[in-house]
Amino acid sequence: MGNFPLEGRCQCGGVTYRLLQEPDFIVACHCRExxxxxxxxxxxxxxxxxxxxxxxxxxxxxxxxxxSGNINAAKFCPTCGNRIYHYNPADPGRIKLKPSTLDDTSIIQPTTHIWVSEKQDWFEIPEGVTVHEKQM
Incomplete structure (x- = not known):
């Protein structure tokens, strides 16, 4: 994938970060939220x-x-509102980074699509990816 670490930031630059390693996996979620x-x-x-x-x-x-009853918590820039990551407070060891905030977005290649039961009709799921009707 990319050369790590990768740099990222919100739209206004008030929040910056360094991703030190390759993500475990990248998912596209089609739920209404x-x-x-x-x-x-x-x-x-x-x-x-x-x-x-x-x-x-x-x-x-x-x-x-x-x-599922889990909490979906979000961290975001208080100035520009850009979401940086989500997490479940019951599982603080894992975060759900929003990788479109990376300076180099070439690592964004989702291998799994979830909540396709709520997907927009005009979007076609690429071939060769894992698909789940709801959560994985």
Whole structure:
């Protein structure tokens, strides 16, 4: 994939980070909440160990319950509102990095698509990826 570490930042540059290693995997989520988040057909998440990312700058917090009953918490820039990562407080060792905030986005190659039961009709899932109707 890329040459690590990779640098990332929010839109205004108030939050920066370094991704120290390759993500465990990258997923595209087509649920309605992710469509709202991305203002597009899906959002992209890179699953990484929490220790694989070094953050700088102030991060604001927001959370909601998911369909499974887990908490889906989000960290974002309080100035520009750009989401940086999500996480489940019950599993603080793993974060769901929003990799479109990386300076080099060439690592964004989702191998799994989830919540395709809520996918936009106009979007076609690429061949050769794993597909889940709901959560994996």
């Amino acid at each position: 992710c469509q709202k988040l991305s203002t597009s057909a899906f959002s992209i998440t890179a699953m990484v160990p929490a220790g694989a990312v070094e953050f700088s700058g102030e991060l604001a917090h927001w959370e909601r319950s998911s369909d």
